[in-house]
Amino acid sequence: MTTFKAPVRDIDFVLNEVLDYQAHYKTIAAGAEATPDMVEAITAEAAKFAEEVLSPLNKVGDEEGCTWNDSEVTTPTGFKEAYQMWIDGGWQGLSHPTEYGGQGLPMSLGLIKSELIGTANWSWGMYPGLSLGAMNTLIVHGTEEQKAQYMPKLCEGTWTGTMCLTEAHCGSDLGQMKSKAELQEDGSYKLTGSKIFISAGEHDLTENIIHIVLARTPGAPEGTKGISLFIVPKVKVNDDGSLGERNSVKCGSIEHKMGIHGNSTCVINFDDATGYLLGKENEGLNAMFTFMNTARIGTAIQGLAASELAYQNALPYAMDRYSMRSLSGTKNPDKPGDAIIHHPDVRRMLLTAKAFAEGGRAMIYDAAKYSDHMVQAETQAERDAAENELGFLTPILKAFLTETGLESASNAMQVFGGHGYIKEHGMEQIYRDARIATLYEGTTGIQAMDLIGRKVVLDGFKLYGGFCKKLYKFGFKSLIGGKRRGYSAKLIGYTLAWNWHTVKMVARASKNRDAVGAASYDFLMYSGYLSMAYYWARMAEVAATKLASGEGDTAFYQAKLETAEFYFSRLLPRAKAHGGSMGSSTESVMGMDLERFTVR
Secondary structure, three states, X not given: OOOOOOOHHHHHHHHHHHOOHHHHHOOOHHHHXXXXXXXXXXXXXXXXXXXXXXXXXXXXXXXXXXXXXXOEXXXXXXXXXXXXXXXXXXXXXXXXXXXXXXXXXXXXXXXXXXXXXXXXXXXXXXXXXXXXXXXXXXXXXXXXXXXXXXXXXXXXXXXXXXXXXXXXXXXXXXXXXXXXXXXXXXXXXXXXXXXXXXXXXXXXXXXXXXXXXXXXXXXXXXXXXXXXXXEEEOEEXXXXXXXXXEOOEEEEEEOXXXXXXXXXXXXXXXXXXXXXXXXXXXXXXXXXXXXXXXXXXXXXXXXXXXXXXXXHHHHHHHHHOEOOOOOOOOOOOOOOOOEHHXXXXXXXXXXXXXXXXXXXXXXXXXHHHHHHHHHHOOOHHHHHHHHHHHHHHHHHHHHHHHHHHHHHHHHHHHHOHHHHHOHHHOHHHHHHHHHHHHOOOOOHHHHHHHHHHHHHHOOOOHHHHXXXXXXXXXXXXXXXXXXXXXXXXXXXXXXXXXXXXXXXXXXXXXXXXXXXXXXXXXXXXXXXXXHHHHHHHHHHHHHXXXXXXXXXXXXXXXXXXXXXXXXXXXXXXXXXXXXXXXXXXXXXXXXXXXXXHOOO
């Protein structure tokens, strides 16, 4: 089975030495309470909970899975007790308003606990994780009455939340959904329809589940313009906040999945279920994006978690597994072979996972600053600006980090050789659990189209240009006075190439609309490698400065520099291949007639 040790030192490095979170917290009202001592205490307690409670349940959840019986779902052994500890610790409302029983700390601070519990046990972490999206959607789009009715229990953790989007015939094309909502005389709605792939849609952890549901009202426009959003509780809630009768919401079944067995992925049936409009009619998809973006950032954390857990468990095996002799000479003469850590290809796989985990952590934690500004903004213009900046980064984070997390999990299995393919060591579970990450909340291809289509072209290159400006600003500043000028030069060069490839791609699209779709995946992956290079350049500058001054843990900073060198030498060059593919003929993808796809 896998083990987990919270990477507390690396989290501290990213927060305080690279991203200067204390300066950031001074710019938002909720930051006053997020003192260094508070952040350290929260990190330590979250680490303890993740290591001692959740990590041992990871294998249990995988082997037992969830059990469905007559619409009810039982979670694996120990999950319910762990969740009660979560409630008792007040974890759910950490970053939500005090007026609803939360602790009022910055949204970004909640990211630490999300990473730690997700890495320790992703299946368990999805139960409270889905609630965060429901809570954020209620805060942004709910009425004061709705927030007062639902938020206290959600913050307390005694209720959880879900998002109910797709249907069996839809996939990601939500314009095809058929669930309907009919207005009643009392202002409520009756919802009828069936939703699939609902994570944490039914379970025995809490007394109520608040479903956030997409449906159509009678006469609504066709497609996505006619979708509205509704609050549909599993158990109806009385005006005084107490629980009433059971709503007409039932779990029809749970999915039999490749991984994340400990989380109940459900078919949820609504049969004239009572619901309440959330936000404005026919603007449900826009409101749901608040939830979806929360979920997509959460899924990006899953990619980071897969890289981290894979690295942590493959490293000790590589240290203690003796096989063959090192090409550069015997390293363990008292053993029948040398530890496989001395073989270059094993090191390549380990360093790939390490670079993706640590680079991904910096990417996500920096993006989390925008979520703080979204919540703490004093004006709508400030909120919109922060949301737009985060919106540009979201598809890169979600798609790139889940793709690299899956690669890390695969490499970790490879380090184990044949032992990685069997269940005993738990490596294949990491891969199975991580495989869903590139699929749900929008596949990699959908994220790629969202990035180049909506976030670059339709935006008029404004956000794209601002992001490039940030890369150039750091690159030229470091090129002049930095300690790792070679990295700065590469960062500038790859950014220039990115701009050139983008211009050529868009120019081709003016004559052939498929040009964007054919190049979108490569554009996204190039964006991801370039983004991560920016953060590795920043981390390398900090580490080099610390080493030059003789401050801190020399081994830690030296490891940072050596990992940065690996990233720039071995991983960033992959972007060139993606750039080449972006510039290749669209005809190579779209030219084959359908009849020639047939297997003969």
